[in-house]
Every structure is written in C-alpha cells, then in structure tokens.
Amino acid sequence: MRSPFPKVSRYRRIVTVGPRHSGKSVLLSSILDHLRKNPDRFLGTNEGWTSHSVHPYPADLPEIPLDRILREASEEALWPEITVKPAALRFRAAHPKPWKRDLTLDFIDFPGENIADFLGAGDYESWSNAIFNLYPDHLDPDSVKGITNLREMIGKNSPAQEIADHYAQMMIEATRRGRYLTSPATLCTRVFEPDHRVANEDFAPVPTSLQTTTSETGSYFGEKFRQYHEQRIRPLERLLAEADALVIPIDVGWILSGGPPLLRDQHALLSAIGSLLARIDTIWSRMASFLGRSFTPLDDAFFPGRLRSVVLCATKIDLFRPEDRSLLEDLVRRIAEPIFRGAGLHGIKVLFTACSAIRSTTDHESKPGYLRGFRSGQPVEIAPPKLPDEWPDRWDPKDYQFPRLDPRVSRHGLYPPAHIHLDRLVRSILES
Ligand SMILES: Nc1nc2c(ncn2[C@@H]2O[C@H](COP(=O)(O)OP(=O)(O)OP(=O)(O)O)[C@@H](O)[C@H]2O)c(=O)[nH]1
Ligand SMILES: [Mg+2]
Secondary structure, eight states: OOOSSOOOEEEEEEEEOOSTTSSHHHHHHHHHHHHHHOHHHHHTOOOOOSEEEEEOOSSSOOBOOHHHHHHHHHHHOOOOOOOOSOEEEEEEEEOSSTTSOEEEEEEEEOOGGGGGGGGGGGOHHHHHHHHHHHSOBTTBHHHHHHHHHHHHHHHTTOOHHHHHHHHHHHHHHHHHTTOSOOSSTHHHHHHHOTTOOOTTOOOOOOOHHHHTTTHHHHHHHHHHHHHHIIIIIHHHHHHHHTOSEEEEEEOHHHHHHHOHHHHHHHHHHHHHHHHHHHHOOHHHHHHHHHHHHHHOSSOGGGSOOOOOEEEEEEOOGGGSOGGGHHHHHHHHHHTOHHHHHHHHTTTOEEEEEEOBSSOOEEEOSSSTTOEEEEETTEEEEEOOOOOOSSOOSSOOGGGOOOOOOOOOOOTTSSSOOOOBSHHHHHHHHHHO
16 A cells, blocks of 8 residues: 655765776666665665666766666677766665665775875865975886986976976876876866867866965966865765765776885875865754755755765675775775874764676686686686785786786676675665
C-alpha cells in the first residue's frame, strides 16, 4: 500500500576527489551500476528495495555518462575519458515498508586535474611559493631546469607573456611526465589540445623572494590568478566543502611507476585537501544542512552536506599480486597525515580502504604471483612487480611498471562489473 505522506529519505552526497587518473570515474561508475542492479547484495542488506535506479542529479551539474562508460568498457575495452568538469548522478531506492526510509545517494565526480589548483588556498603569493618549493625535484632534472629558467626570466624582468608561456610549456611537459602539480589545471588539457585556452589562465608564479624586483609582473599575474580562482576554483572548493562524504582515491601503482617526485606531489595535493578541510565552515554547514533538509520540502541536494567522513582508498588493486594487496592500505595511511590534521579539527572521520572498481585481471590458478588479463582483446599473463611494505626513500621507477589492461565488463550488461572490496567502501560511508 502506498503511503499518503511523502517519505523522508536517508540521504548522502558523496564526492570523489583525487588526482587525475586515480580512478574516480571508474569507481563511481561501478558503484552506481552495482547499486542500480542489486543494492541489497552490494550493501549487504536485506531490505527488499522495491525500486532501485539512477536519476539525473537535481542541481545544476551534467550527468556522469554511466551507460556510455560501461558500454565502451564492455564493447570496446575502453576506459573512461578524463573528466574535465564535475558531473553527478543520483541513486534512489524505495523501501517496501511505508514507515521505513527510502535511500537517496548523490554521487559527484570531480575533475582530478583541478586539485593542483587548491595549492596556496586561493592566495597568489602562497600558491607561487608552493610551486617554487614543491615542483623542482632533483630526481626530475627537467623540473629544476625549468624553474631555474623561470627564476632568471622573472629576475631580468622579461615580458609577462613570455614568462607565462615559459611556465605553461614547463607544466605541459611535466604533465607528460606524470607530475601532478600542474596548476592552473587547464594546462593539462593543452597536452591533448595545444590550442586550448580559457580566460585568465595565463599566469605564472612569482615567489616572495622575487616580488620586490618585479612587483608589476607579480601584481599582473596575481590579478589573473585571483579571477581564475574566483571563476573556476571557488565553485569546486564549495562542492567539496558541502559533501557528506569525500572519497579520495590513491593510485599507488602510478606513484611507484612515476618515481619519488610523484610521491611528493601526491603528498602536496593531500595537504591542499587537508587545508581545505581545515577551512570548512562546519557550524554554518551543519545548521544549514539540518534546517534545510529537515524543515523544507526542497530536495536535499540543494542544501550543504554535513561532512562526516573522508575515505582514502587505494585503487586498482587488481593490478597487484594478490598477496601484496593487503599492503596498500598501509602505504596510503603513511601519506594521509595532512588529511588527519584537516579532518581532525572538525571531528570528521578518516577511513582507509583498498579496492578495485572494475577488475581487469583474475588471479592465476597455477602460477603464484601471476595474473591473467587481456590487452587489446588478446589474453596475456603478467607478473606484477612486488610491492614494498614501506615507501622507500628512493626507487627506480623502471622496477615498478604496471601494465594497462582491458576492463572486463559483461557484454550483455546483466551483471555489474567484477570488483574487489568496492562494497566495503560504500558501506563504510553509509555507516559513518
Ligand atoms: N585495472 C584497473 N584499472 C583501473 C581501475 N580503475 C581505474 N583504472 C585505470 O585508471 C585509469 C583512470 O581511471 P579514471 O576513473 O578515468 O580516473 P579519474 O580519477 O576519473 O581521472 P580524471 O578524470 O583525469 O580525474 C583508467 O583509464 C584505467 O586504466 C580498476 O579498478 N582496475
Ligand atoms: Mg574521471
């Protein structure tokens, strides 16, 4: 029997945020497909939901192209394209008992390249100093050369456009080397589309030590930075600050295969997210969230969330040896300190997990340490490198190359993608 009263849903807004290529879009696509196909099984419940399906997110964000992602994975063995704009999708499940709450979960996919823009917390001088301190790494000689040239150009008062061009070129090259600190993030796109330009992205860092000699260039870039931040980054920061849960995927294989500079980058990005968490105005959020969601008939998506948990998740664990997979959570824990610091201020829970959202391998039954998978449709056997149980001080990236394999998704679409421990991630969010 249908209840004559509108039912109140249990609601959570879950936002994935992590560096580019860390596995956010794959993660959300798989979660959404599992939920819409069999929520009880995925959530480990026995509610007998009467309907369970995905819907457009009611607020102003484009849809996650869920069906396209899954179809391209199953038919063409393609992984999703990079995300350049936030996208969202809603999952709803109706409870058969009129007195029990329905479940509404909103998922927002965040464009990974933008996290580097959080450095400096919106302040041009802090951002400039952060780039000059963090980017040059002697294990990545091109970064040192690039920054030295930049410093010289600023010192001899080269024209602002020349400085901005040099900086842009240096960051585009860094993106090709896998470095994460490309800011402004729009420069990442120039790797694929060299003519790509957006308003106010032509700025370069001028650190405090060089400000006196070149105050004009500094204030010119500072103004562009301020506008870029206001138009492009502030709305993204708000998206994170107003979530109920954040999922931060970490791709340990990418870091190991890129070398120690990538580990430093990753740590810097986590610090930037940690400082954002510390800046969140939770008292206002909590009040607005409680009042809006409880006392108005408007959709919950229109009110800020109450950030309760941040989950740091090692992704793509199907690419590691089965016996190494338990090490991943610990490796992530070792770099999570900035998140603990930011979250701790507001009593936000920090959780850890490791998963594979869409498997591309199966364990080899007869050869220990080997995995089976497909590359361009052809079956292959691979022996993934052994994982260290601590982050080494130095390592040779050549020793940690992980192959890119085809995603395995059933062609007929009857079953959601095979995964490892993805359900734990969602359950931990719902329990917090
Ligand atoms: N084997 C395996 N590979 C994965 C898995 N998840 C992601 N990948 C790989 O990681 C790549 C990046 O995944 P995405 O989900 O597109 O990454 P993203 O974090 O959304 O990246 P941006 O959109 O650039 O921010 C994919 O193209 C796959 O090659 C997984 O569970 N298993
Ligand atoms: Mg993506």
